[in-house]
Amino acid sequence: MAGFVFGFLDINIDSMLTSVDASLADTTVLVAASLALVYIVFGVIAAFAAAFPGRINMGPHTDADDVREQKALYIWQSVSCLAFGLAIGVLVMAKPWAILSVTAALSVFVVLLVVGVFGFLRSWKEMDELLKSVSNEATTFGYYLVLIVGGLWSVFGHLGLAEGPAFLDWISILWSMILIASFVAMFRRGMLEE
Secondary structure (H helix, E strand, C coil), rough: CCCHHHCCCCHHHHHHHHHHHHHHHCHHHHHHHHHHHHHHHHHHHHHHHHHHCCCCCCCCCCCCHHHHHHHHHHHHHHHHHHHHHHHHHHHHCCCCCCCHHHHHHHHHHHHHHHHHHHHHHHHHHHHCCCHHHHHHHHHHHHHHHHHCCCCCCCCHHHCCCCCCHHHHHHHHHHHHHHHHHHHHHHHHHCCCCC
């Protein structure tokens, strides 16, 4: 069946695997692909927690009853994380892996981006004041992290002291800094402590 699908889509498996192997040596591609995977794993964990609240440990301050009460929050967080992770993955599948055409990748990316934002906005409605405050704090931290990391990297690139960030690097910076900022904000609120 897979052979039929790949044949129908005119995909050369050997060429595709060679392209993937070669591009994984590129740090830019490796970081973007890893980041996509992290988002997807978080999305799957949130979905699993919503489906089976008693089967997963969501941290020291969250028990199964909390997850049951906030099922909609976990579902929409899952939708958002999965969409954002897949969106980055689609970009990597287009260039450099050439699994998707640029037109298809752009179309799918835009749809996934809209779904991700929609999922976040729906989850925002389900958040209590503490989670909204943490989210706002993470957004602020994320902005400054992007400014520091991306800005300094661009300055070094401009001065010829380092190779400047590629477009995919910027996407990785934007996507990763909000994750890092979220963990910083949760840590500051004691939400990650035992």
